[in-house]
Amino acid sequence: MSHSAPDRPTFEAIEAYVLDRMGSEERAAFERRLAGDPALQAEVALEREHMLAVELGGLQRSLKAIGDAELRRGGGSAWGGPLRYAAGIALLLGVALWWMMRPPAHERLFAAHFTPDPGLPVAMSAADDHAFHDAMVAYKLGEHDEAIAKWSAQLKEEPSNDTLRFYIGCAELNAGRSTKAVTWLMPIAELPGSAFAVKARWYAFLALVRQGDLTAARALPFPEDHPYAGRVKAVLNDLR
Amino acid sequence: MRTPAHTHPAADDRLGGLLRNDPASLRALYTAHFGPVRRFVLANSGTGDDARDVFQEAITVLWLRAREGTLASGTDPGAFLFSIARNKWLDTVRSAAHRHMNVVHDQRSHPAAVEPDDGVEERLARLRAIYEQLDDKCRTVLDRFYFERKDLAAIAQELGVEEESIRTIKYRCMMKLRAQRGAIGGDDHDRP
Numbered sequence: 137m138s139h140s141a142p143d144r145p146t147f148e149a150i151e152a153y154v155l156d157r158m159g160s161e162e163r164a165a166f167e168r169r170l171a172g173d174p175a176l177q178a179e180v181a182l183e184r185e186h187m188l189a190v191e192l193g194g195l196q197r198s199l200k201a202i203g204d205a206e207l208r209r210g211g212g213s214a215w216g217g218p219l220r221y222a223a224g225i226a227l228l229l230g231v232a233l234w235w236m237m238r239p240p241a242h243e244r245l246f247a248a249h250f251t252p253d254p255g256l257p258v259a260m261s262a263a264d265d266h267a268f269h270d271a272m273v274a275y276k277l278g279e280h281d282e283a284i285a286k287w288s289a290q291l292k293e294e295p296s297n298d299t300l301r302f303y304i305g306c307a308e309l310n311a312g313r314s315t316k317a318v319t320w321l322m323p324i325a326e327l328p329g330s331a332f333a334v335k336a337r338w339y340a341f342l343a344l345v346r347q348g349d350l351t352a353a354r355a356l357p358f359p360e361d362h363p364y365a366g367r368v369k370a371v372l373n374d375l376r
Numbered sequence: 377m378r379t380p381a382h383t384h385p386a387a388d389d390r391l392g393g394l395l396r397n398d399p400a401s402l403r404a405l406y407t408a409h410f411g412p413v414r415r416f417v418l419a420n421s422g423t424g425d426d427a428r429d430v431f432q433e434a435i436t437v438l439w440l441r442a443r444e445g446t447l448a449s450g451t452d453p454g455a456f457l458f459s460i461a462r463n464k465w466l467d468t469v470r471s472a473a474h475r476h477m478n479v480v481h482d483q484r485s486h487p488a489a490v491e492p493d494d495g496v497e498e499r500l501a502r503l504r505a506i507y508e509q510l511d512d513k514c515r516t517v518l519d520r521f522y523f524e525r526k527d528l529a530a531i532a533q534e535l536g537v538e539e540e541s542i543r544t545i546k547y548r549c550m551m552k553l554r555a556q557r558g559a560i561g562g563d564d565h566d567r568p
Contacts, residue, residue, distance in 0.1 A: 141551050148547075155522075186553055187522050188443065189506035191397060193515065194523025195439055196432070196504075198399060202406045203428040258541040273545050276537045277513035 142179055154184045245374055246346040253306045280311040298324055302332035314343040338364040391442045397523050409454045413461040434460035437496055509556045514549035521546055
């Protein structure tokens with residue numbers, strides 16, 4: 137039998153079979169194929185076990201959540217009353233502390249206006265760009281340091297690639313490193329003809345707001361016809 | 377040929393929700409049957425946390441048996457869970473760390489042996505070891521698809537990415553898992 141990984145159509149056929157998402161004719165055809173193919177039988181058994189393992193992981197996560205709630209609800213009745221009072225006092229103290237230690241206005245404004253760039257679609261057909269898309273997968277799942285490391289490696293081969301530079305800047309911003317984000321995004325914002333110039337200017341502005349460099353943020357030009365001009369104006373008004 | 381994992385007939389209608397990983401059914405099963413286990417464990421020198429641990433382990437065994445189709449017809453989930461949890465706690469009590477404890481026998485009737493020793497613990501350990509190989513980002517996607525049974529569009533919306541990206545991530549994660557198992561030689565199914 138072959139030990140190579142199944143391609144995506146084969147994997148998805150196995151998945152549909154295991155998850156019972158095949159129509160009767162499709163299932164019958166798959167089972168005929170399965171009957172004469174020991175390698176496929178082995179692959180079905182393997183993927184079935186992997187899916188079961190994932191389900192078990194999910195079950196344990198759910199049980200833990202339910203168990204924690206159940207213990208809070210019914211556990212330790214002798215301590216239930218005093219603990220409830222203590223929790224109330226802790227809540228009040230927490231609210232007071234939060235009020236005293238809440239982020240400054242510019243950080244709150246950043247949080248109110250910032251939506252991370254969703255990234256580019258990851259397509260299986262883009263085999264030539266596997267490394268780029270692999271990093272994009274990490275980016276989309278919030279693994280920003282991993283994405284930056286992978287894109288930075290590619291940037292050594294293509295130092296002028298504005299897509300790589302823009303998304304490294306976005307990843308830095310998403311990871312909370314505003315100063316680094318600005319150094320990546322500002323050159324793209326000024327890059328004539330870049331498809332990312334508009335968004336880079338907006339994110340550079342937000343990065344400056346977040347780091348509290350309001351002078352630089354106000355100085356960043358946004359012409360009236362810039363797609364983000366209205367939102368920039370709203371942020372600056374709130375900062376007054 | 378083996379029956380697909382998701383199509384085993386439920387041994388009992390009450391277990392249907394558990395087979396579907398339905399959160400409400402799981403919660404109902406938990407709240408309905410945890411009490412007796414908790415009382416038994418507390419009466420035998422255990423804590424609430426101990427009770428929770430053995431009970432959750434019992435539910436996991438019940439789930440796997442239901443999924444494998446190895447539950448006897450008409451199995452009472454409550455009796456099954458109590459029996460498994462009780463035996464697990466008694467094993468703990470009899471272990472070296474707890475050998476000086478006195479066991480208080482419960483009055484609840486339960487079958488003497490609802491749990492044959494057919495390697496279910498080993499199978500659970502094996503499945504847990506497989507899951508441990510997944511990184512967080514793969515768990516995020518795979519859990520939602522295979523455990524929560526959400527479709528790709530719903531997952532894509534929740535994570536703020538395109539449906540095609542989720543499809544790709546899912547495939548890559550499953551292939552990564554396959555490759556890791558092959559690399560450590562834990563893949564029985566690939567042996568000729």
